[in-house]
Amino acid sequence: GMRETASPATLPADTLKADILWHVLYSLGRDNERPDRQTVFRALALALRDRLVEKWIASQRAIYAKSSKRVYYLSLEFLPGPFLRQNLIALGLEKEARDALTELGFTLDDVAGEEWEPGLGNGGLGRLASCYLDSMAALRLPAYGYGIRYAFGIFHQLIRDGQQVERADNWLRGGQHWEFERTHYMHPVRFYGSVREWVDEQGRLRHTLEGGSTVMAMACDMFIPGYRNDYVLNMRLWAAKSSREFEFSFFNTGDYIGAVEKKIRDENISMVLYPNDEAPEGKELRLKQQFFLVSATMQDIVRRFRKKGVAWDQFPRKNVIHLNETHPAVAIPELMRLLVDEELLPWEEAWYICVRTFAYTNHTVLPEALEVWPEELFRKVLPRHLQIIYEINRRFLHDVRRQFPHDPGLLARVSLIHEGEQRFVRMSHLAIVGSFSVNGVSAHHSNIIKESIFNEFYKIFPERFNNKTNGITPRRWLRQCNPTLAWLITEHIGTEWLTDLEQLKKLEPYAESAGFQKAWMEVRLRNKQKLAEYIHAKNGITILPESLYDVHVKRFHEYKRQLLNILHVITLYNRIRRDPDAGIVPRTFIFGGKAAPGYYMAKHIIQLINAVGYTINTDPRVGDMLKVVFLQNYCVTLAERIMPATDLSEQISTAGMEASGTGNMKFALNGAITIGTHDGANIEMLEHVGDENLFLFGLLSHEVEDLRRQGYNPRTFYETDSELREVLDMISGGYFSPGDPHMFRDIVESLLNHGDRYMVLADFRSYAYRQQDAARAYLDQPGWARRSMLNTARMGFFSSDRSMGEYARDIWGVEGV
Numbered sequence: 162g163m164r165e166t167a168s169p170a171t172l173p174a175d176t177l178k179a180d181i182l183w184h185v186l187y188s189l190g191r192d193n194e195r196p197d198r199q200t201v202f203r204a205l206a207l208a209l210r211d212r213l214v215e216k217w218i219a220s221q222r223a224i225y226a227k228s229s230k231r232v233y234y235l236s237l238e239f240l241p242g243p244f245l246r247q248n249l250i251a252l253g254l255e256k257e258a259r260d261a262l263t264e265l266g267f268t269l270d271d272v273a274g275e276e277w278e279p280g281l282g283n284g285g286l287g288r289l290a291s292c293y294l295d296s297m298a299a300l301r302l303p304a305y306g307y308g309i310r311y312a313f314g315i316f317h318q319l320i321r322d323g324q325q326v327e328r329a330d331n332w333l334r335g336g337q338h339w340e341f342e343r344t345h346y347m348h349p350v351r352f353y354g355s356v357r358e359w360v361d362e363q364g365r366l367r368h369t370l371e372g373g374s375t376v377m378a379m380a381c382d383m384f385i386p387g388y389r390n391d392y393v394l395n396m397r398l399w400a401a402k403s404s405r406e407f408e409f410s411f412f413n414t415g416d417y418i419g420a421v422e423k424k425i426r427d428e429n430i431s432m433v434l435y436p437n438d439e440a441p442e443g444k445e446l447r448l449k450q451q452f453f454l455v456s457a458t459m460q461d462i463v464r465r466f467r468k469k470g471v472a473w474d475q476f477p478r479k480n481v482i483h484l485n486e487t488h489p490a491v492a493i494p495e496l497m498r499l500l501v502d503e504e505l506l507p508w509e510e511a512w513y514i515c516v517r518t519f520a521y522t523n524h525t526v527l528p529e530a531l532e533v534w535p536e537e538l539f540r541k542v543l544p545r546h547l548q549i550i551y552e553i554n555r556r557f558l559h560d561v562r563r564q565f566p567h568d569p570g571l572l573a574r575v576s577l578i579h580e581g582e583q584r585f586v587r588m589s590h591l592a593i594v595g596s597f598s599v600n601g602v603s604a605h606h607s608n609i610i611k612e613s614i615f616n617e618f619y620k621i622f623p624e625r626f627n628n629k630t631n632g633i634t635p636r637r638w639l640r641q642c643n644p645t646l647a648w649l650i651t652e653h654i655g656t657e658w659l660t661d662l663e664q665l666k667k668l669e670p671y672a673e674s675a676g677f678q679k680a681w682m683e684v685r686l687r688n689k690q691k692l693a694e695y696i697h698a699k700n701g702i703t704i705l706p707e708s709l710y711d712v713h714v715k716r717f718h719e720y721k722r723q724l725l726n727i728l729h730v731i732t733l734y735n736r737i738r739r740d741p742d743a744g745i746v747p748r749t750f751i752f753g754g755k756a757a758p759g760y761y762m763a764k765h766i767i768q769l770i771n772a773v774g775y776t777i778n779t780d781p782r783v784g785d786m787l788k789v790v791f792l793q794n795y796c797v798t799l800a801e802r803i804m805p806a807t808d809l810s811e812q813i814s815t816a817g818m819e820a821s822g823t824g825n826m827k828f829a830l831n832g833a834i835t836i837g838t839h840d841g842a843n844i845e846m847l848e849h850v851g852d853e854n855l856f857l858f859g860l861l862s863h864e865v866e867d868l869r870r871q872g873y874n875p876r877t878f879y880e881t882d883s884e885l886r887e888v889l890d891m892i893s894g895g896y897f898s899p900g901d902p903h904m905f906r907d908i909v910e911s912l913l914n915h916g917d918r919y920m921v922l923a924d925f926r927s928y929a930y931r932q933q934d935a936a937r938a939y940l941d942q943p944g945w946a947r948r949s950m951l952n953t954a955r956m957g958f959f960s961s962d963r964s965m966g967e968y969a970r971d972i973w974g975v976e977g978v
């Protein structure tokens with residue numbers, strides 16, 4: 162009864178089970194006789210946190226003892242995904258946890274299902290940051306991740322009547338058991354105010370910010386363990402806390418409610434993640450978030466540096482600050498402010514330090530996605546930083562004028578300030594001018610940067626530009642999400658691939674083995690069955706596990722061309738309607754992804770996909786030949802279910818528009834075959850897996866440009882391709898929206914009458930042909946098995962361990978501790 166189990170401390174200490182029961186009682190304050198599943202999850206998380214924090218302290222001591230150069234990875238977004246399995250695998254505690262949970266009457270699957278992932282990012286960029294932290298820990302790099310602990314992460318997506326509906330993501334309800342909230346560790350962050358210029362006793366011109374308002378940044382630490390190496394690094398996320406509580410005088414004025422309202426306004430800063438990617442929103446709160454992260458982080462960095470007691474000129478030898486996109490680029494003027502205004506260094510010395518400290522990664526090629534801030538807004542929020550940016554710009558333009566005296570237009574084009582009716586601060590120009598390294602995220606993208614968007618900067622600073630092709634962590638994206646395939650691989654080539662993904666090459670000889678092919682395809686089929694069960698439970702749609710799973714999951718954006726995919730789905734539907742015995746390969750089309758809440762066209766395309774899905778799935782003529790599924794709320798957790806069960810991976814962006822893509826790598830690592838365009842990392846994947854193992858189609862990026870220059874007329878494709886015409890006529894004629902025939906007119910209009918900016922029609926026929934090749938290939942199951950295995954076997958290059966190794970060696974100049 163009660164009495165025997167009420168004293169968990171008497172159980173043998175440091176077994177996982179004992180620790181779970183200890184935490185149920187002492188940390189969670191609950192009866193540990195029959196704890197429920199949620200309670201067990203929370204206690205298990207706490208028991209693991211205990212182990213993580215010990216290793217983190219030891220890791221920190223090692224960094225300190227070696228006096229290593231530190232890497233600071235600054236990102237407005239992190240998408241770590243669920244931690245439980247990942248931490249168990251890294252700590253080598255999976256088996257012990259399973260056993261402990263069994264004794265408590267649960268399975269690991271059940272308990273892991275209790276975790277709500279932190280959605281502190283939009284998609285690719287945030288997930289990349291988390292893969293990189295995993296690899297930095299695996300490589301024992303002296304690194305820190307810095308970000309914001311948004312109270313609400315990316316919205317939870319529901320599909321209602323075929324449309325996206327957003328729900329707040331209250332991930333902190335029920336408490337957070339992986340983090341340490343450092344309620345006594347805070348930094349002040351100051352906004353607004355005005356700059357007072359004055360001359361000190363030594364006759365120096367000084368700048369002091371007066372007035373303004375202060376918000377406190379509270380540290381929340383989450384631990385990222387390296388793979389079975391006893392090394393742990395820290396992702397420090399800042400939460401905004403009002404400073405009012407510390408200002409007693411404020412309450413003495415008698416305006417108690419007013420004071421509390423102000424407190425709430427301050428704490429808004431870290432309230433919510435901006436849910437738009439690619440189209441930056443120029444909102445004051447967003448700028449405040451960026452500076453909030455930067456100011457708090459710089460204070461941390463400087464505090465640690467000061468402990469060394471060395472001179473400021475040593476700063477770049479001891480620290481490197483990496484900017485994930487331009488979002489934290491205000492760190493550049495912030496470091497200048499610290500050095501010039503507070504440390505009283507001469508401008509030239511401060512700038513010398515600055516440009517040797519920062520490195521910047523660009524993740525976009527779309528010119529409209531480059532971040533700019535209205536000058537007025539910038540001046541209001543960060544008056545001193547705007548002055549510093551102007552001074553950086555003045556000196557920079559002076560140098561450019563000397564280097565290129567015969568190009569008068571150049572200065573305006575490279576200026577940190579865009580001059581027009583309104584002035585804007587160009588954050589990418591600031592980041593390039595203030596960094597010693599500027600990198601793109603795939604070979605193709607890095608070339609585009611040098612040749613087009615930043616071509617003039619490339620001429621000014623050729624040595625700064627470099628490529629670091631993205632990667633993904635094999636621990637999460639194979640070992641964790643696909644344990645049965647991971648085990649099959651390990652049985653044949655051992656475990657080294659987990660930390661040296663090139664080892665997967667050793668699978669190649671098995672590609673011809675009938676026995677191995679069979680085992681491989683059995684694992685894949687089981688994964689597909691599991692996904693079918695999930696789809697049945699969530700969407701009520703029955704799909705054939707033997708059908709070709711054709712999957713398109715990523716954020717919704719016109720350049721990613723989910724529209725091209727659905728046009729092809731309708732084409733297949735029409736072929737079946739015309740000839741039910743056409744013998745097409747049974748297919749299941751799976752879509753998933755969120756649209757920015759204000760992105761009308763992206764939301765409309767989601768609605769079209771659901772409408773087409775409804776029509777096709779309920780048409781008795783179609784039966785099992787074709788199914789269309791939209792899985793709501795695509796996120797890391799859902800990606801982990803989908804990747805292992807995909808046959809065909811859709812990577813079909815307009816050539817030249819996807820900087821890299823990382824989903825493409827996750828699919829291929831799990832044995833999916835890609836259908837894709839010559840874009841981003843697809844091109845390097847092609848080089849690695851070979852063109853017989855990847856279905857490439859469509860215009861090349863220079864052809865896209867040429868066609869646009871020559872005057873692209875989408876109507877010619879409509880007029881000459883009868884299958885395409887039929888599809889577009891059905892959509893605009895209301896075939897999929899009988900209740901409202903005009904519902905999807907805008908979509909067809911955008912293609913036929915508004916220039917089809919993403920060249921959907923130009924690529925349609927080539928896509929449809931390649932899809933036919935894919936279907937034919939699928940009919941040859943041994944051939945498919947071989948292709949699938951070769952995809953996995955040749956994905957070694959795309960490990961984020963490789964990416965991080967390159968960053969460490971070529972950019973940061975650091976080694977493992």
Ligand code: 26Q
Binds near residue numbers: 443447
């Ligand atoms: C900026 C300002 C204000 C509000 C939001 C933003 C914002 C937020 C997120 C702008 C862009 C993003 C995200 C961009 C992104 O995810 N880019 C993707 O990065 C991946 C990792 O390198 C690449 O693989 C993808 O190709 C790229 O699209």
